[in-house]
Structures are given as C-alpha cells and as structure tokens.
Amino acid sequence: MKSVVPVLSVIAAIIGFWLLAVIPMNMHLVADQAQRDGAVVMPDTPIARQEVSGIALAVKNPDLIPLTYDFNRPRLPAPQQVAKEMYDTIIGQRITSKRSLVYHGWVTLAPTLLGFVIGTGLGVLLAVGIVYSRVMDRSVMPWAIVSQTIPILALAPMVIVVLGSMGVQGLFPKSIIAAYLSFFPVVVGMVKGLRSPDAMQLDLLRTYNASKSQGFWSLRLPASAPYLFASFKIGISASLVGTIVAELPTGARAGFGARMLVGDQYGQPLVSWAALFAAALTAAALVGLFGLIERITLRRMGMQAT
Amino acid sequence: MSAVISASDLDLTFQTNDGPVHALKGVDLDIAAGDFVSFIGPSGCGKTTFLRVMADLEQPTGGGITVNGVSPAEARKSRSYGYVFQAAGLYPWRTIGGNIRLPLEIMGIPKAEQAERVARVLELVELGGFEKKFPWQLSGGMQQRASIARALSFDADILLMDEPFGALDEIVRDHLNEQLLKLWDRTGKTIAFVTHSIPEAVYLSTKIVVMSPRPGRITDVIDSPLPRARPLDIRDTAEFLEIAHRVREGLRAGHADD
Numbered sequence: 001m002k003s004v005v006p007v008l009s010v011i012a013a014i015i016g017f018w019l020l021a022v023i024p025m026n027m028h029l030v031a032d033q034a035q036r037d038g039a040v041v042m043p044d045t046p047i048a049r050q051e052v053s054g055i056a057l058a059v060k061n062p063d064l065i066p067l068t069y070d071f072n073r074p075r076l077p078a079p080q081q082v083a084k085e086m087y088d089t090i091i092g093q094r095i096t097s098k099r100s101l102v103y104h105g106w107v108t109l110a111p112t113l114l115g116f117v118i119g120t121g122l123g124v125l126l127a128v129g130i131v132y133s134r135v136m137d138r139s140v141m142p143w144a145i146v147s148q149t150i151p152i153l154a155l156a157p158m159v160i161v162v163l164g165s166m167g168v169q170g171l172f173p174k175s176i177i178a179a180y181l182s183f184f185p186v187v188v189g190m191v192k193g194l195r196s197p198d199a200m201q202l203d204l205l206r207t208y209n210a211s212k213s214q215g216f217w218s219l220r221l222p223a224s225a226p227y228l229f230a231s232f233k234i235g236i237s238a239s240l241v242g243t244i245v246a247e248l249p250t251g252a253r254a255g256f257g258a259r260m261l262v263g264d265q266y267g268q269p270l271v272s273w274a275a276l277f278a279a280a281l282t283a284a285a286l287v288g289l290f291g292l293i294e295r296i297t298l299r300r301m302g303m304q305a306t
Numbered sequence: 307m308s309a310v311i312s313a314s315d316l317d318l319t320f321q322t323n324d325g326p327v328h329a330l331k332g333v334d335l336d337i338a339a340g341d342f343v344s345f346i347g348p349s350g351c352g353k354t355t356f357l358r359v360m361a362d363l364e365q366p367t368g369g370g371i372t373v374n375g376v377s378p379a380e381a382r383k384s385r386s387y388g389y390v391f392q393a394a395g396l397y398p399w400r401t402i403g404g405n406i407r408l409p410l411e412i413m414g415i416p417k418a419e420q421a422e423r424v425a426r427v428l429e430l431v432e433l434g435g436f437e438k439k440f441p442w443q444l445s446g447g448m449q450q451r452a453s454i455a456r457a458l459s460f461d462a463d464i465l466l467m468d469e470p471f472g473a474l475d476e477i478v479r480d481h482l483n484e485q486l487l488k489l490w491d492r493t494g495k496t497i498a499f500v501t502h503s504i505p506e507a508v509y510l511s512t513k514i515v516v517m518s519p520r521p522g523r524i525t526d527v528i529d530s531p532l533p534r535a536r537p538l539d540i541r542d543t544a545e546f547l548e549i550a551h552r553v554r555e556g557l558r559a560g561h562a563d564d
Binding site: 205206207208210219222223301 | 361362383385388389391395397399400401412440442460
C-alpha cells in the first residue's frame with residue numbers, strides 16, 4: 001500500500017502534462033473553427049496563424065482555450081474525452097456490437113493468448129534443448145537473437161499474406177506473430193533459469209547417481225520457476241503488441257489494431273486513443289494476472305517472489 | 307580390519323592456463339571401517355580435492371584409489387557414501403522433509419519407507435518436528451544438520467564431509483561437533499571430514515591427516531589416543547593439547563619450504 005502515493009503522483013504528473021499539452025496542440029484547429037463560426041481571432045488568417053506557435057496563439061486568444069478541451073476532431077484529445085469515448089464503447093455498447101471495444105478486445109485477446117501459448121511452449125522446448133545440447137546452444141541461440149532484430153512491422157504483413165495465400169486466415173496468422181515476439185524472452189529467461197543451479201547442487205545429484213531426467217525434474221525445472229515467471233510477464237505483453245502489429249497493415253476489420261488504424265484514417269482520433277488505452281489496460285491486466293499467479297505459485301513452493 | 311578407503315601413490319594434476327597445478331601428489335592412505343578421519347591443512351593443500359576424488363567428483367591423473375574395495379565411480383553408482391557440502395544447499399522449494407526425501411526419491415525407495423526414514427534421520431540430527439518447515443525458516447546450523455540428515459537418509463556406510471561447519475560460528479560449531487560424535491558413535495559409520503580448524507580435527511578424529519600445499523601431499527598421519535567417548539571438556543586435557551601441538555607442528559613443517 002506504500003506504493004499508492006508515488007504511483008498516484010506519477011499518474012497526476014502525466015495527466016497534468018497531458019492537460020497542458022492539449023491547449024497548444026489543438027489551438028490552431030480551434031481558432032480556424034471559431035473564425036468560421038464568426039468569432040474574432042488574432043491573427044486573422046489561417047496562413048498567418050501557421051506562422052505563430054500554439055502557445056502564442058493561446059496567449060493572444062485566451063477566450064478560446066476552453067474550446068480546446070472539447071473539440072470534435074482534436075489533434076490531441078483531452079483526458080475526459082478519451083475517458084468518455086472508452087465509457088461509451090466499453091460499457092455503453094452490447095459486447096457483440098462492432099462498436100464495442102469489448103468485442104474488439106476479444107478479437108485481439110484470443111490470438112494473443114494462443115500466440116503466447118505457442119510462443120512459451122516453443123521457448124521452453126528450445127531452452128531445454130539449448131541447456132542440454134551443446135550443438136543447439138551454439139546453433140539456436142544466435143538465430144533466436146537475430147530473429148528479434150528483424151522489425152516486426154516488416155515481417156508481419158509477409159507472414160499474413162503468405163499464410164493467407166495458403167488459405168490460413170483469421171486467428172492463426174496473428175498468433176504466429178504474437179508467438180514470434182513472445183518466444184524470445186521465454187528462451188532467454190528459461191535458459192538462465194535452467195542453468196541457475198550451482199556446481200554444488202549438480203555435484204550433490206551426481207553423488208546420488210541421479211539420471212539426467214531426474215536432475216531436470218527435481219532440480220533444474222523448479223529452480224527456473226522465478227525466471228520463467230519474469231519471462232511470462234514480458235512474453236504476454238510482447239504477445240499483445242505482436243497481435244496488434246499484425247492487425248495494423250493487413251486491413252483487419254476488427255481488433256485493437258484495426259480500431260487504431262480506422263480512427264487514424266477516418267479522422268476520428270478519439271477512436272484511436274480509446275483503442276490505445278484499452279490495449280494498454282489489457283496488457284496491464286494480463287501482466288498483473290501473471291504477477292498474481294507467480295506470487296501464489298512461488299509461495300506454495302516456499303520461495304519469495306522478487 | 308580391511309581398509310574402506312585405500313589410496314596409493316595418488317596423483318591429481320589440473321591443467322590450467324598458468325600451467326599444471328599439482329593438487330595431489332603421491333598420496334598414500336588407508337581408512338579403516340568405523341574410522342573418523344580428519345583432513346587438515348591450508349587452502350590449496352588438496353584436502354577437498356582428495357575428498358572429491360573419493361566421491362568420484364574429480365578424476366585422479368595417477369595412482370590408485372578404492373572405496374569399499376571398488377573404484378570411486380562404482381562406489382558412487384552403488385550409492386555407498388553420503389556427501390555433505392560446505393553449504394547446506396537445501397532446495398528452497400522443498401520442505402526439510404522434502405529435501406531429505408530427495409535422495410530416497412531418486413533412488414526409488416518406496417513411499418512408506420521414505421516417510422519412516424525421514425522421521426528417523428530427523429530424530430538423529432535432533433530436528434524432529436521440523437519436517438514441514440521450509441529451509442529459510444531454519445537457522446544456518448539447523449540447515450546444515452538437515453543436510454547431514456539428507457546424507458544419512460539412504461544409509462550409506464561412508465560419510466564424506468567437506469568443511470560442513472566452516473561457515474558457522476564457534477558456539478554452534480561446538481554443539482554440532484558434539485552431536486556429530488554421538489551420531490558417529492551410534493551409527494558406526496566411516497567418516498572422512500575436511501576442516502580448517504585444529505581443535506575440531508583433534509576433538510572429532512580417530513585419525514588426523516595433516517596435508518600441505520604445492521604440491522598437495524600428506525605430511526603427517528596422527529592416530530589419536532583419545533577415547534571414543536569425548537565430552538567437550540576433553541579439549542582442556544594435556545593429551546588433547548599435545549595432539550593439537552603435533553598437528554600445528556605438522557602444518558608449520560609443511561609451510562617451511564615457502
């Protein structure tokens with residue numbers, strides 16, 4: 001509970017900065033609109049106004065400032081506008097409606113979860129291979145690292161198009177992108193975790209003449225649990241980002257990524273911002289969920305979560 | 307009595323980037339059944355390496371060694387010794403009982419017998435009632451006792467102990483030494499015990515092996531005239547001090563050529 005005050009302070013600072021930024025960001029648009037509506041604006045032509053900054057414009061026309069917080073198609077929406085849009089599209093719609101963010105959220109969440117399962121499964125298998133096989137250690141790890149240097153934005157459309165031409169559509173291609181992003185933190189964390197037992201603990205098992213599989217199940221796997229959970233938390237958020245990126249360039253009709261793109265293309269910034277915040281909240285909820293599972297599991301194992 | 311552990315002309319040379327290091331050179335030693343043998347010497351004298359060779363954790367580069375009449379590798383595979391490390395090394399995710407059960411699970415001992423053995427060795431190290439506790443809930447001395455119980459649980463005849471009390475304070479150490487002697491007396495095991503401490507070596511052992519470094523070798527083997535039953539205050543007797551003196555002389559002689 002001690003963390004409440006610092007967390008709230010940071011949030012207050014961010015919202016404060018946001019509220020201040022709304023004025024100069026929207027001032028030109030508001031001034032143009034006010035002039036069309038018959039108000040007197042200084043300077044009095046759009047071209048002349050382009051020459052001055054948003055801040056200077058606000059100083060010259062202080063009576064227009066309140067309008068920047070309530071503009072229809074703002075460059076930067078005000079916090080309460082985003083909050084209202086989110087309320088309208090999350091609570092105010094049937095969740096089966098195409099306008100509901102819950103509907104779009106599920107469209108994004110389903111491939112995220114499937115991709116996460118594929119990615120972590122693959123990651124754990126690769127990690128076990130890397131730890132137990134020198135050949136895999138030398139051959140797989142460099143490729144895993146190289147795979148993460150390719151911009152996902154370039155790769156995602158190719159994967160979607162290639163899979164689409166093979167008749168694979170819908171959930172699965174997006175899951176592949178999500179898995180592609182989430183397997184890497186799992187590989188890295190799991191390799192570190194499986195290698196975390198020290199020489200003494202390995203020697204101890206040797207004095208018992210334990211087999212390799214006994215060493216894996218009784219020592220290496222439980223020792224890797226704290227590392228695995230850290231990887232899960234990174235992996236699940238990477239998975240969500242992967243799914244959203246997979247929705248962006250491919251003309252997807254639904255999902256957070258599609259909403260962000262639609263809002264951008266049709267001049268509805270509120271739609272984009274609402275989707276952006278909904279995605280962030282979803283990621284936070286997923287990470288929080290894994291944090292909870294981590295705590296419960298590690299407590300049951302007699303270890304303290306770090 | 308035939309030797310439980312017998313080394314003859316044992317050599318072990320590590321190849322390092324700075325050239326070969328002679329960890330053991332020309333080591334001859336016989337340990338009889340029921341002996342309590344301490345290895346004492348400065349760091350680098352090879353006492354831990356010697357213990358690890360007995361346990362098949364290091365491979366000698368020359369000479370011969372048998373444990374229970376067979377090679378260390380065969381002795382390890384037939385699980386004929388229990389090894390206690392410098393740190394307790396308990397698995398944090400297992401309870402004390404679960405840690406002691408670990409070797410029994412690995413060796414495929416039936417469940418009912420596991421429970422019975424765990425209870426028995428916990429009594430032996432005076433940790434009855436701590437079976438369900440996790441390691442972090444125990445003091446360092448209690449953790450080390452639990453690790454001794456773990457080494458005892460599968461009833462090997464030989465106990466190899468590598469500075470098991472090195473990290474503990476003097477008071478706890480005295481107490482554990484006393485307990486270890488009782489345990490040795492009751493179980494009749496053969497114990498090989500590596501230590502830095504002269505009083506500890508003299509107090510515990512029937513045989514004290516003094517070693518010196520560069521190359522690691524045995525400089526003196528002292529058969530202790532002290533009786534098997536040893537109260538803590540035996541350390542104030544003239545006999546005890548005389549043996550301690552001889553050990554100290556042996557250690558000093560080993561250093562003379564530096």
